[in-house]
Amino acid sequence: MPSNPLRERSGIGTGQKQLDRLFALLGLLAMLVSVGALLVLLTGLLMEGGPRLSWAFFTSYPSRFAEQAGILPAWVGTILVMAVTAVTAVPLGIAAAVYLEEYAPKHWLTDLIEINMANLAGVPSIVYGLMALGLFVYQLRLGQSILTAGLTLALLILPIVVMATREAIRAVPKSLREAAFALGATKWQTVQHHVLPSATGGILTGLILALSRAIGESAPLMTIGALSFIAFLPHAPWQPDFPFLSFEWLLDPFTVMPIQMFNWVSRPQEAFHVNAAGAGLVLMVMTLGMNGLAIYLRARYRKRIQW
Amino acid sequence: MPTNLSSPLKADVKHLSFFYGTVQALKDITLPIAGNHVTALIGPSGCGKTTYLRCFNRMHDLYPGNRYEGQIVLYPEGINIIDPSVDPLAVRMRIGMVFQKPNPFPKSIYENVAYGLRIRGATQRNQLDEKVEQALRGAALWNEVKDRLHHLAFHLSGGQQQRLCIARALATDPEFLLFDEPCSALDPTATSRVEELLAELKQRVTILIVTHNMQQAARVSDFTAFMYQGQLVEFDTTKTIFTNPANQLTEDYVTGRFG
Amino acid sequence: MRRHLCERSIEASLFLAALASVAITLGIVGVLAYESWGFFQHVPLSEFLTDSQWTPLFSEAHYGILPLVSGTLVTTVVALLVAVPLGTVTAIYVSEYASLSIRETVKPILELLSAVPTVVFGYFALLFVTPLLQRIWPDLPGFNMLSAGLVIGVMIIPYVSSVSEDAMRAVPMLIREGSYAMGASRFQTALRVVVPSALSGIAAAYVLAISRAIGETMVVAIAAGMQPTLTLNPLEPAATLTAYIVQVSLGDLPHGSLGYQTIFAAGLVLLIITLIFNIAGHFLRKRFHHAF
Structure with a gap:
């Protein structure tokens, strides 16, 4: 390289450049810790629990013998609890978000709701469990049931649903609303026919993320007394006679995937740890799959809005 | 071309082209910059004058996909500063810049002015104190702020903030200062203070200023370049450009028929 | 008029949904306060805050948090x-x-x-x-x-x-x-x-x-x-x-x-x-x- 006075004049420049590179390297390493942690979690579970995954593992009840134990009541329980959670949290959350974004006048009550919502999002999940124990289990006498669990998780994810929905609604341009109002639409008609359909992508993404959070939650369900040794299935949600649907399952005791996993991790025997890894793997596939879907949907949805 | 570029050149721009990705923003510009004078760049919005200005301190290097062609030769060394082998940091150490909107750092007035010295490794307090005072005096701000040097810069008025940014640039003794529409966010009083300052500063530094305001260009500059659609249309003494331009387009612009 | 009434009732129900979050907070605070009240009937606050042991399930119970x-x-x-x-x-x-x-x-x-x-x-x-x-x-x-x-x-x-x-x-x-x-x-x-x-x-x-x-x-x-x-x-x-x-x-x-x-x-x-x-x-x- 030819001698370059512009370089030489700033003797400090080169030292700074090295420091700059050093930090870039440090940053990359710090970032790799997180990426590496995720990889370690996945490969660890895959290596430990992967071989355990078989048809029987999904179709068997828990057992005293690790090799015969399975996750049937756990995944069925997870699906049923999630159904209750979704049916409760989705309409409630969307309605609250619509009110706060489209209707709410600026006064102390809406301010209170806003602050309250932000604080609820930061309340530890186990505290929701204590509330559910005192309120749902004993005051309302819903027992340690699927209904109680579903409601608890619904309340837990409500702030997330509301925040995601509000963000999606906020992204809908004002001009769209004005166009509808100009044609004589009422506020609700505008929301129903224009705002909500345009915000569907964003709302859906938020809902998936919220539900994936609920799937992995175990602490609040432990406090309401979710049993981990359940050797039976809840009542079927359907029946042969009219009205064909049955809701007896709502009050059945239950277990869910993360609690089943916790139970197996807490046992001293290594064979149960393998079961835990298997259950963890299934759980990871569920939550990461849902998150991946949400990330994908969001990316696609953003692109569509831009062009 | 001006016939009386009497003083030695500070920089010589030769066939400069610039690309944002595949979009060509500057087309083959050749323009000498006279040392210790004020050269103004005028032209309608989007003509490329700011893009051109930002080539001088390699600001475009901050964003990916940008590409320069041609040369900007900086004197007295005669080095092409847009050559990839030249460190943009070293270029910026010598060529200061004042932006369109005042952009003080969220620090005290003192620390804003001392910033350039600190990143050059200066730590001695009395040396810093002296330089900071000098720079603030140079930017005609000292008397207004000397009692509150350690207050946050955000609390100054817009005009004061802009003069603070000038002081910040002056503190490191640059040879060359770039001004990107420095008065566009200021009121008339603050504007005239900055304009007075420019006249004083050119004793010490070479100034290149982008301005939207033709009266301003006429008032402060010695030479004026008129740009249009990424090209240099006409370059001459300011007097010639405003009284007797050679090009019809220039005449239309300076007489306010478009732009 | 009917249209107006319909709009009002929709707004009211949306408002109730928004209010649900406040109800959750009240529920949380209410349950915790109610049950803790019972607890502090038996355990003085001073013991709760200063005792260095937490053994509520032992026969010789200590309640230091x-x-x-x-x-x-x-x-x-x-x-x-x-x-x-x-x-x-x-x-x-x-x-x-x-x-x-x-x-x-x-x-x-x-x-x-x-x-x-x-x-x-x-x-x-x-x-x-x-x-x-x-x-x-x-x-x-x-x-x-x-x-x-x-x-x-x-x-x-x-x-x-x-x-x-x-x-x-x-x-x-x-x-x-x-x-x-x-x-x-x-x-x-x-x-x-x-x-x-x-x-x-x-x-x-x-x-x-x-x-x-x-x-x-x-x-x-x-x-x-x-x-x-x-x-x-x-x-x-x-x-x-x-x-x-x-x-x-x-x-x-x-x-x-x-x-x-x-x-x-x-x-x-x-x-x-x-x-x-x-x-x-x-x-x-x-x-x-x-x-x-």
Whole structure:
């Protein structure tokens, strides 16, 4: 390289450049810790629990013998609890978000709701469990049931649903609303026919993320007394006679995937740890799959809005 | 071309082209910059004058996909500063810049002015104190702020903030200062203070200023370049450009028929 | 007129839905306060706050909350020692150094990391990290706060990094350019201009992460042990506020008994601590948004 006075004049420049590179390297390493942690979690579970995954593992009840134990009541329980959670949290959350974004006048009550919502999002999940124990289990006498669990998780994810929905609604341009109002639409008609359909992508993404959070939650369900040794299935949600649907399952005791996993991790025997890894793997596939879907949907949805 | 570029050149721009990705923003510009004078760049919005200005301190290097062609030769060394082998940091150490909107750092007035010295490794307090005072005096701000040097810069008025940014640039003794529409966010009083300052500063530094305001260009500059659609249309003494331009387009612009 | 009536009733029901969040808060505070009231009928507040033992289920019962608070404190501090440096450096890297393609790859990965169920993290703390640590300290017990804290730390990196990165990216480009134009390097610009500008936003990230770490339950319940011990040594096993609640829930305490009420008292302490941090975080974030 030819001698370059512009370089030489700033003797400090080169030292700074090295420091700059050093930090870039440090940053990359710090970032790799997180990426590496995720990889370690996945490969660890895959290596430990992967071989355990078989048809029987999904179709068997828990057992005293690790090799015969399975996750049937756990995944069925997870699906049923999630159904209750979704049916409760989705309409409630969307309605609250619509009110706060489209209707709410600026006064102390809406301010209170806003602050309250932000604080609820930061309340530890186990505290929701204590509330559910005192309120749902004993005051309302819903027992340690699927209904109680579903409601608890619904309340837990409500702030997330509301925040995601509000963000999606906020992204809908004002001009769209004005166009509808100009044609004589009422506020609700505008929301129903224009705002909500345009915000569907964003709302859906938020809902998936919220539900994936609920799937992995175990602490609040432990406090309401979710049993981990359940050797039976809840009542079927359907029946042969009219009205064909049955809701007896709502009050059945239950277990869910993360609690089943916790139970197996807490046992001293290594064979149960393998079961835990298997259950963890299934759980990871569920939550990461849902998150991946949400990330994908969001990316696609953003692109569509831009062009 | 001006016939009386009497003083030695500070920089010589030769066939400069610039690309944002595949979009060509500057087309083959050749323009000498006279040392210790004020050269103004005028032209309608989007003509490329700011893009051109930002080539001088390699600001475009901050964003990916940008590409320069041609040369900007900086004197007295005669080095092409847009050559990839030249460190943009070293270029910026010598060529200061004042932006369109005042952009003080969220620090005290003192620390804003001392910033350039600190990143050059200066730590001695009395040396810093002296330089900071000098720079603030140079930017005609000292008397207004000397009692509150350690207050946050955000609390100054817009005009004061802009003069603070000038002081910040002056503190490191640059040879060359770039001004990107420095008065566009200021009121008339603050504007005239900055304009007075420019006249004083050119004793010490070479100034290149982008301005939207033709009266301003006429008032402060010695030479004026008129740009249009990424090209240099006409370059001459300011007097010639405003009284007797050679090009019809220039005449239309300076007489306010478009732009 | 009918149309008007219909609109009004819709608005009213939407309002009720929005009010549900307030009802949840009232429910939480109400239940915790009610059950804790019962608890404090039997246990004086002075004993609760100063006794150094927490043995409510023993025949000679002690009701000092300090051992649970110390457990929570130690695991949280360990977690922060991991998450704050790693999360902050990651945020600076992603916001100031990384190319667009790296940023677009890393952000979803961090999001996935924060979506991993906490029970999975607990599994790793117990069966992966603790054995690893035992190679360094052979005397390390199988349950210990160090391993739980380290894993919680990794778990909350995404909270630290994403909120601080948002704060840094909200710093206007114009301010960065002012620094670069002075000849500053990326590192100098990041450290001397961007980070100070985003400081209250970054502080908010830390505070939210602290609140997360304090409320974390499964990792400590699995890996830190459930024995309430007043110690600040992370190499020892100890129960946190959350782990104690889980431990009692696993048993079968009769509704209304003093033992049953203890978990609500522990929950109330937990809620108050996290609430303080959440409000501080909220305030810091507001201040940051005001700045720009």
